[in-house]
Amino acid sequence: MSTSSRVLKAGMAPGSQGPVVFNYDDLQAQGESYLARVREQAAKMIDDARKQADELVKNAHSKAEQAGYQAGQALAMREMDQRLQTNVNQQVKERIGHLLPALEQVSRQIEQLKADWIARWETLAVELSLAIAERLMGQKIAADPEAVKPMIQSALELASREEIVLAIHPTDWEVLGHDEGLRLLASMAGCGEVSIQHDASLSRGSCVVSTRHGEIDARLETMLDRMTSELLGTAHRLLPHQQAASTTSISGNAP
Numbered sequence: 001m002s003t004s005s006r007v008l009k010a011g012m013a014p015g016s017q018g019p020v021v022f023n024y025d026d027l028q029a030q031g032e033s034y035l036a037r038v039r040e041q042a043a044k045m046i047d048d049a050r051k052q053a054d055e056l057v058k059n060a061h062s063k064a065e066q067a068g069y070q071a072g073q074a075l076a077m078r079e080m081d082q083r084l085q086t087n088v089n090q091q092v093k094e095r096i097g098h099l100l101p102a103l104e105q106v107s108r109q110i111e112q113l114k115a116d117w118i119a120r121w122e123t124l125a126v127e128l129s130l131a132i133a134e135r136l137m138g139q140k141i142a143a144d145p146e147a148v149k150p151m152i153q154s155a156l157e158l159a160s161r162e163e164i165v166l167a168i169h170p171t172d173w174e175v176l177g178h179d180e181g182l183r184l185l186a187s188m189a190g191c192g193e194v195s196i197q198h199d200a201s202l203s204r205g206s207c208v209v210s211t212r213h214g215e216i217d218a219r220l221e222t223m224l225d226r227m228t229s230e231l232l233g234t235a236h237r238l239l240p241h242q243q244a245a246s247t248t249s250i251s252g253n254a255p
Contacts, residue, residue, distance in 0.1 A: 167197040167208040 173196060202208070209216040 165195045165197055165210040167199040167202060167210070169202045169204050169206065170198040170200055172204060172207075173198060 199208070203221065206221070
């Protein structure tokens with residue numbers, strides 16, 4: 001084989017039996033198709049990137065709006081709570097303002113009822129004590145008739161040195177005896193003459209001494225009445241101090 005036979009001539013492909021023809025139109029078409037695909041892919045990538053950017057921006061705006069909405073909502077709720085609390089406080093103050101006078105009136109009524117209750121029970125206690133004393137005194141005189149002497153002596157000691165009239169229960173006079181009784185009365189009274197007047201209306205142990213200047217009532221009922229007046233007077237004088245102390249205690253405990 002000659003060397004020239006192995007040299008490819010222009011326009012001939014290896015192993016070909018004839019010249020190779022290049023189709024530039026096909027190459028151009030292929031290149032344009034490839035460029036079109038590249039452009040399409042690039043455009044798609046750009047579009048996808050733009051969509052992703054838009055989505056990110058949208059999400060960012062949405063989150064910002066949501067955060068702003070939540071912040072605004074929280075602020076609105078705080079303002080609403082403050083207004084509600086202010087309104088409630090105002091209503092409470094108004095109601096308390098209307099209620100306080102009524103409460104003060106009720107408090108005064110309670111204090112008055114308390115004072116009346118204390119006074120009533122003090123009166124009952126005094127009356128009961130005096131009733132017991134009267135019963136005991138009556139029992140003592142009935143058991144010991146001689147107990148009438150101190151009662152008569154106390155009354156006569158109050159009389160001046162003048163003629164007196166002694167009113168006494170007949171039974172008590174019988175206990176004293178007429179003659180001895182007169183001497184005893186005269187010596188105790190220190191006067192020249194004592195007239196005896198029997199008075200069955202008097203209770204045992206009681207007597208009334210009459211003089212020209214007046215009368216000394218030593219009846220048991222009268223003495224008990226005086227004791228009642230004295231005890232009740234003392235209780236009534238002490239009662240305002242007790243009420244004041246009670247009021248001070250209540251005021252001190254009030255919030």
